[in-house]
Amino acid sequence: MATDNFLLKTPNTKAAKQLNLLAWIVTVAVLFLVGLMRQVSLPLPNGWDLSFLPPFHASLNALTAVSLIVALVFIKQRNFKAHRAAMTVAIVLSAMFLLSYVAYHFTHNSTIYGDFNKDGILDATEKASIGSARTLYLVLLLSHIALAAIIFPFILFTYIRAFTNQFTRHKKMARWVYPFWLYVAITGPVVYWMLRPFY
Numbered sequence: 598m599a600t601d602n603f604l605l606k607t608p609n610t611k612a613a614k615q616l617n618l619l620a621w622i623v624t625v626a627v628l629f630l631v632g633l634m635r636q637v638s639l640p641l642p643n644g645w646d647l648s649f650l651p652p653f654h655a656s657l658n659a660l661t662a663v664s665l666i667v668a669l670v671f672i673k674q675r676n677f678k679a680h681r682a683a684m685t686v687a688i689v690l691s692a693m694f695l696l697s698y699v700a701y702h703f704t705h706n707s708t709i710y711g712d713f714n715k716d717g718i719l720d721a722t723e724k725a726s727i728g729s730a731r732t733l734y735l736v737l738l739l740s741h742i743a744l745a746a747i748i749f750p751f752i753l754f755t756y757i758r759a760f761t762n763q764f765t766r767h768k769k770m771a772r773w774v775y776p777f778w779l780y781v782a783i784t785g786p787v788v789y790w791m792l793r794p795f796y
Contacts, residue, residue, distance in 0.1 A: 606762040613761040620753035627695060627749065634702040641704050650701040651708075651789055657694040658785030661687050665779050681759065687778075688756055694785075708795050710734050734791045741784040748777045 641647065668683035710731050755774045758767035 608763045609761040610763070613757055613763060616757045616761065617754060620750055620757060623753065624750040627699075628746065630699050631746075634699055635707075637703060638706070639703045647701055647704055650697055651793075654694055654698055654701070655786040655789035657690050657697070658782050658789075661690045661694070662779060662782035662786075664690060665775065665782060669775070684756065684759070687782075688752070691752070691782075708792055710738075710792055710795055730791070734788065737784050737791070738788050741781055741788055744777050745781045748774055748781065752778055 664683050664687035668680050668687065671677075671680035671683055751770065751774045755767060755770045758764075758770060
């Protein structure tokens with residue numbers, strides 16, 4: 598069967614070692630930039646406006662979630678080529694998100710949940726309502742950020758194992774990396790939707 602022949606490709610361990618090193622370098626660079634963007638604020642050139650980026654980020658996360666779900670359907674059908682294509686789309690969308698997210702946060706202050714309403718004033722009822730919703734928001738946000746940071750290198754390693762034909766090792770890692778990545782991709786748009794009134 599053609600799909601089974603896909604699994605018979607010879608593992609390329611030499612390329613895997615080189616790509617794993619590259620994955621660590623990329624991980625350190627990304628985490629450094631994410632840490633730095635909270636400390637550094639870069640001015641935008643006159644006339645530039647990046648306020649469209651938060652909904653764009655949410656869209657990229659949502660499309661990543663869709664790609665991951667489609668990839669799962671394909672692998673259940675043993676359609677390995679389509680699965681690889683869908684996972685590649687998810688990787689590319691995530692890379693686009695990371696680049697855009699870092700660019701936005703180097704040039705904009707973080708938006709705080711519950712900071713103000715459209716009039717700039719909160720009454721007691723609004724404060725109480727925001728207080729309970731803010732707890733849920735913070736749980737989702739903190740779990741989203743923490744898991745994104747933790748699983749980032751493992752997403753790369755999982756992809757590298759498939760790319761270098763180490764399918765048994767890929768499958769073992771994917772079983773636990775996949776649900777965390779899907780959670781991060783889904784909670785991204787949810788966090789944006791909850792924060793949207795405060796932009």
